[in-house]
Amino acid sequence: MATGAQTKQVVEEIEPFEAAQEIEGGDVVLIDTREPHEFQESRIEGGKLVPPGLLADEIAAAAPDKSARTILYCRSGNRSYKAAEQMEAMGYTDVASMAGGILLWQEQGLPVVATDGMTPEQRDRYSRHTLLPEVGVEGQLKMLDAKVLLLGAGGLGAPTALYLAAAGIGTIGLVDDDVVDASNLQRQVIHNTERIGTPKTTSARLTIEALNPDVQVVEHQLRLNAENILELIEPYDVIVDGADNFPTRYLLNDASVRLRKPVVSASILSFDGQISTFVPYEGPCYRCLYPTPPPAELAPSCSANGVLGVMAGTMGTLQANEVLKLVIGIGEPLVGRLLLYEALGTRFTELKVRRDPECPICGENAEEIPESDMGQFPDYDAFCSG
Amino acid sequence: MATVRIPPVLRPQTGGEPEVQAEGADVGEVLRSLTAAHPGTEEQLFGDDGDLNRYVNVYLNDEDVRVLDGLATKVSEGDTVVILPAMAGGS
Numbered sequence: 001m002a003t004g005a006q007t008k009q010v011v012e013e014i015e016p017f018e019a020a021q022e023i024e025g026g027d028v029v030l031i032d033t034r035e036p037h038e039f040q041e042s043r044i045e046g047g048k049l050v051p052p053g054l055l056a057d058e059i060a061a062a063a064p065d066k067s068a069r070t071i072l073y074c075r076s077g078n079r080s081y082k083a084a085e086q087m088e089a090m091g092y093t094d095v096a097s098m099a100g101g102i103l104l105w106q107e108q109g110l111p112v113v114a115t116d117g118m119t120p121e122q123r124d125r126y127s128r129h130t131l132l133p134e135v136g137v138e139g140q141l142k143m144l145d146a147k148v149l150l151l152g153a154g155g156l157g158a159p160t161a162l163y164l165a166a167a168g169i170g171t172i173g174l175v176d177d178d179v180v181d182a183s184n185l186q187r188q189v190i191h192n193t194e195r196i197g198t199p200k201t202t203s204a205r206l207t208i209e210a211l212n213p214d215v216q217v218v219e220h221q222l223r224l225n226a227e228n229i230l231e232l233i234e235p236y237d238v239i240v241d242g243a244d245n246f247p248t249r250y251l252l253n254d255a256s257v258r259l260r261k262p263v264v265s266a267s268i269l270s271f272d273g274q275i276s277t278f279v280p281y282e283g284p285c286y287r288c289l290y291p292t293p294p295p296a297e298l299a300p301s302c303s304a305n306g307v308l309g310v311m312a313g314t315m316g317t318l319q320a321n322e323v324l325k326l327v328i329g330i331g332e333p334l335v336g337r338l339l340l341y342e343a344l345g346t347r348f349t350e351l352k353v354r355r356d357p358e359c360p361i362c363g364e365n366a367e368e369i370p371e372s373d374m375g376q377f378p379d380y381d382a383f384c385s386g
Numbered sequence: 387m388a389t390v391r392i393p394p395v396l397r398p399q400t401g402g403e404p405e406v407q408a409e410g411a412d413v414g415e416v417l418r419s420l421t422a423a424h425p426g427t428e429e430q431l432f433g434d435d436g437d438l439n440r441y442v443n444v445y446l447n448d449e450d451v452r453v454l455d456g457l458a459t460k461v462s463e464g465d466t467v468v469i470l471p472a473m474a475g476g477s
Contacts, residue, residue, distance in 0.1 A: 155475075188389040246474045270394045274473055290472035294395075294441040307475065340470075342404060349391070351448050351468065 071157035158241030159316030187309035251375025253286035283335035407477030414457030
């Protein structure tokens with residue numbers, strides 16, 4: 001038999017309406033010879049994706065029967081024609097290329113499967129996400145639909161918010177009652193020099209809006225307390241704890257366990273960072289890990305302490321990573337695990353954290369505490385204001 | 387000989403060292419070796435009753451000693467003891 005190189009085969013080309021009739025009649029293998037991101041945007045129902053560069057490897061799986069009627073299409077008809085030539089050279093005997101591709105198909109009013117609810121701008125913006133099989137359009141839509149609350153628009157909150165915004169988290173709430181100070185700018189990369197004196201929530205909102213118009217930013221310019229926390233966190237799917245003081249951390253823990261909200265919690269000090277993800281009743285809570293806060297002299301957040309600026313970036317982006325996994329529902333979040341990072345040695349250490357059966361908040365015999373007791377330690381008065 | 391990881395808040399008491407070596411057959415002995423060599427760590431680790439302070443977590447390798455045998459947890463050559471107080475810094 002002559003090979004394709006010796007005898008120039010003329011590939012059969014068919015018009016979109018002919019292809020549509022054949023497809024409707026059944027017994028047709030329909031191959032989409034475009035790239036994955038084009039396939040994700042819209043495709044003809046039943047089309048199997050075999051990108052041109054992978055044809056030699058993947059066509060046998062998509063079209064195992066070389067004598068079966070096979071129709072190829074691409075965007076405008078060029079790539080499918082070449083692919084059909086290639087397939088004929090491989091021994092396929094009944095291959096046709098659809099002239100004009102899916103463009104002409106659509107012009108003629110034939111139906112396509114719109115695979116997502118994204119705009120063309122969004123498909124472009126998030127294409128590096130949707131190309132990941134683990135994320136895909138479905139995962140991106142989950143992100144666009146997600147509501148994430150950040151406690152603190154400071155060191156940890158700044159990089160976390162930037163990456164969540166870039167990723168297309170649809171609603172980002174920011175809780176902070178502080179204004180931007182020059183001493184923040186060594187690490188709080190969401191703010192800038194011109195914003196000194198501006199409320200941090202406002203400064204962060206301006207940066208996020210310039211980065212990604214898909215994100216709705218909700219400013220909560222306040223301090224959390226037992227009276228406002230439940231109402232505040234209730235609308236959100238995931239809470240990110242970058243608080244700078246213990247009272248807020250325990251308060252958030254008690255409220256988030258009550259409302260069963262997952263919390264991604266990190267902290268930084270000098271060259272050290274910690275991060276864990278607390279999913280109520282699936283894993284331990286913050287009080288299981290730290291039953292009581294340290295006394296004031298061992299709680300360095302109470303006074304000015306140094307921190308290498310990039311520590312905020314390292315731990316903040318790890319927080320963003322945890323949030324995205326929780327939102328999309330992929331991977332293994334840091335549930336029941338505490339990850340320590342020590343920057344001078346560039347060393348990560350992972351520790352196991354277990355649920356404490358005696359935990360007063362999520363333990364076996366824990367009873368619901370009154371709201372006024374949330375975040376409280378009856379015998380502990382060394383809480384500083386942070 | 388075990389390696390003891392020192393948290394930032396205790397490093398002023400260990401001359402800034404993030405890790406020290408300490409002898410001991412169990413976790414309690416290792417920590418006592420540490421407090422003997424660096425007395426400043428004593429009151430931050432142990433209460434007046436001689437027990438570990440409640441706000442200090444201690445891990446043998448990656449496991450919390452509270453779910454092992456506490457201070458009596460046996461330590462083998464080359465093990466790592468991690469001292470971990472809560473940290474709240476985020477801003």
